Amino acid sequence: MRMILRYPLVERVRWFLFGNRAQRGLIANVILYALLITIGFVYIQPLLFMFITSMKSPDDLLNPMVQWVPTEVYFGNYTRSYRVLDYPNTLLASILISVVPSLFQTFVASLVGYGLARYRFRGKRLIFLLLLVTYIIPPQNTVIPQMLTYRDLGLLGSPLALIIPALMGQGYKSAIFVLIFYQGFLSLPQVLEESARLDGASDLRIFFAVAVPSALPAYIVSFIFSVVWYWNETFLTVIFLEGGMTTLPMQLSKFTQAYENLYPPGVVNIFDRLNEAVKMSGTFLNILPLLIMYFILQRWFVESVEMTGITGE
Amino acid sequence: MTVRHRFRREISLRTREALHGYAFILIWLVGFSLFTFLSLVETFRYSLNDVTVTATNIQLDFVEWDNYSRALFTDPNFVELLIGYAVETLISVPIVLIFAMIIALFLNLDFRLKGLFRVIFFLPIVITSGPVIKELTEQGAASAPGIADSPAVVEFLTELPHALRTPIEYLLTTFILILWFSGVQILIYLAGLQKIDRSVYEAAAIDGASSWEMFWKIVLPALSTTTVINAVYTIVTLSHFSENKVARYIYQQTYSVQGGIGYASAMAFVYFGVMVVLLAIVYLFLRQWVKRSN
Numbered sequence: 001m002r003m004i005l006r007y008p009l010v011e012r013v014r015w016f017l018f019g020n021r022a023q024r025g026l027i028a029n030v031i032l033y034a035l036l037i038t039i040g041f042v043y044i045q046p047l048l049f050m051f052i053t054s055m056k057s058p059d060d061l062l063n064p065m066v067q068w069v070p071t072e073v074y075f076g077n078y079t080r081s082y083r084v085l086d087y088p089n090t091l092l093a094s095i096l097i098s099v100v101p102s103l104f105q106t107f108v109a110s111l112v113g114y115g116l117a118r119y120r121f122r123g124k125r126l127i128f129l130l131l132l133v134t135y136i137i138p139p140q141n142t143v144i145p146q147m148l149t150y151r152d153l154g155l156l157g158s159p160l161a162l163i164i165p166a167l168m169g170q171g172y173k174s175a176i177f178v179l180i181f182y183q184g185f186l187s188l189p190q191v192l193e194e195s196a197r198l199d200g201a202s203d204l205r206i207f208f209a210v211a212v213p214s215a216l217p218a219y220i221v222s223f224i225f226s227v228v229w230y231w232n233e234t235f236l237t238v239i240f241l242e243g244g245m246t247t248l249p250m251q252l253s254k255f256t257q258a259y260e261n262l263y264p265p266g267v268v269n270i271f272d273r274l275n276e277a278v279k280m281s282g283t284f285l286n287i288l289p290l291l292i293m294y295f296i297l298q299r300w301f302v303e304s305v306e307m308t309g310i311t312g313e
Numbered sequence: 314m315t316v317r318h319r320f321r322r323e324i325s326l327r328t329r330e331a332l333h334g335y336a337f338i339l340i341w342l343v344g345f346s347l348f349t350f351l352s353l354v355e356t357f358r359y360s361l362n363d364v365t366v367t368a369t370n371i372q373l374d375f376v377e378w379d380n381y382s383r384a385l386f387t388d389p390n391f392v393e394l395l396i397g398y399a400v401e402t403l404i405s406v407p408i409v410l411i412f413a414m415i416i417a418l419f420l421n422l423d424f425r426l427k428g429l430f431r432v433i434f435f436l437p438i439v440i441t442s443g444p445v446i447k448e449l450t451e452q453g454a455a456s457a458p459g460i461a462d463s464p465a466v467v468e469f470l471t472e473l474p475h476a477l478r479t480p481i482e483y484l485l486t487t488f489i490l491i492l493w494f495s496g497v498q499i500l501i502y503l504a505g506l507q508k509i510d511r512s513v514y515e516a517a518a519i520d521g522a523s524s525w526e527m528f529w530k531i532v533l534p535a536l537s538t539t540t541v542i543n544a545v546y547t548i549v550t551l552s553h554f555s556e557n558k559v560a561r562y563i564y565q566q567t568y569s570v571q572g573g574i575g576y577a578s579a580m581a582f583v584y585f586g587v588m589v590v591l592l593a594i595v596y597l598f599l600r601q602w603v604k605r606s607n
Contacts, residue, residue, distance in 0.1 A: 050449065142349055144355075285566060
């Protein structure tokens with residue numbers, strides 16, 4: 001501070017506005033925040049729109065004056081979409097369908113990633129190539145034979161149809177998790193594992209006792225991302241689970257139909273017809289569990305890169 | 314211990330290591346063969362046949378390449394959907410990449426409330442799913458705010474030839490959602506940025522380089538490999554997205570009477586082919602730049 005005061009006032013004002021080598025000036029800061037706030041607002045505008053529309057009563061919807069601030073607090077849309085979505089059941093199904101395959105997927109991906117990172121063997125390049133291939137192939141190119149096989153085995157509609165591929169390292173976006181673990185294990189020092197080996201521990205023991213604990217952040221990040229991706233996945237879940245379980249996104253995709261089953265358009269009065277407010281409340285209920293999870297675990301998303309040691313290569 | 318003895322021991326150690334390595338990836342290899350490789354081959358076989366599924370078995374009638382020629386030359390929708398998909402993807406990729414890079418550059422700076430902005434920009438990673446996107450697009454919540462529905466723009470669009478109008482309309486009505494597909498890419502760019510050694514910036518600053526020059530001379534070249542990864546990620550994500558029009562069409566045809574599994578499988582392979590071409594185009598385009606940067 002004293003050092004700075006020795007400079008003339010003009011110089012200090014110039015620094016304050018335009019910054020110097022050590023810090024940004026006021027003008028740069030104003031521009032930075034203005035840009036961030038604008039982009040941030042545009043970015044989450046669909047979410048705000050969704051939430052505000054979902055709080056609008058039928059009167060507010062018809063009133064062209066009501067844009068961003070509803071005139072009353074109205075939960076009618078939510079009580080209806082809660083029923084239409086069959087919320088407790090579909091929520092449980094979604095949790096089951098995303099958590100269980102993710103557990104297996106994460107574990108198997110870590111095994112494979114560890115094998116690739118720590119052992120020298122022939123054909124490693126081929127394995128990486130095949131990983132890339134599994135990542136790129138559109139699900140349309142593999143899903144029908146799988147579906148028909150499940151049908152023959154009587155597994156169609158059962159969560160096992162999603163769990164078994166995950167258990168074999170072929171779950172949803174599995175290749176990404178293998179690469180995360182590969183990178184993660186590469187960035188970890190090998191010293192502990194070496195000393196365990198000298199102590200005569202077996203490879204599997206070293207993996208469980210030394211490697212797994214030290215890569216815990218990679219496990220958590222992978223598990224969270226896996227849960228989110230499984231939760232939001234609808235292509236495979238619709239094909240494999242149809243006729244069995246119904247997840248939240250599956251139910252949302254047939255929202256109109258389900259609504260009209262519960263509230264037949266010819267029978268209910270005009271205010272109980274399906275409108276965009278009800279639809280938006282259904283959509284919001286759909287993402288609510290993820291939002292809650294995100295705000296609790298946000299550190300793991302936001303800092304996932306630092307946590308897992310992904311270096312972007 | 315003789316030299317020869319030691320040599321043999323060495324070999325056996327190496328083999329043992331390799332065997333242990335294979336043991337770790339064995340389950341993946343089995344899964345790959347069963348779920349990916351066999352299914353891919355089987356789908357290809359379907360695509361060359363008329364497939365009838367009954368309650369007890371699957372009946373195949375060999376039709377050679379009929380399903381493919383039908384998809385490419387007879388079907389009035391498929392090729393148009395494919396072109397639309399290719400154009401939309403080629404428009405979206407640069408938007409996503411540039412946006413992700415800008416946001417990552419911002420989030421790499423030091424400023425107050427950085428945590429809050431990070432939470433905002435990664436939020437779409439969590440909530441982007443087919444049905445949610447579909448609902449939001451239907452309600453018009455995804456358009457570039459205040460632009461898509463302004464009279465001047467609407468008039469301007471009606472003047473344009475069809476080939477130009479659809480991509481621009483796509484851009485205007487789904488602009489925010491295109492941005493929503495950049496969450497993971499921002500993360501990957503951040504990883505790339507954090508890898509750049511601070512001392513490089515300091516050295517450049519001492520030589521009198523401005524931030525602008527540093528961006529073009531240091532940051533951008535350093536992010537070239539990351540950009541390739543992000544481009545691949547973006548193309549794959551957009552192509553696999555369950556609301557993708559081509560994917561939806563193939564899905565509908567799978568269960569429809571006129572379509573059937575054989576026809577849907579053929580379309581799936583054509584789609585896969587187009588996707589690989591897109592990946593190749595973007596990769597070759599970016600590779601020039603990566604080479605120059607290294």
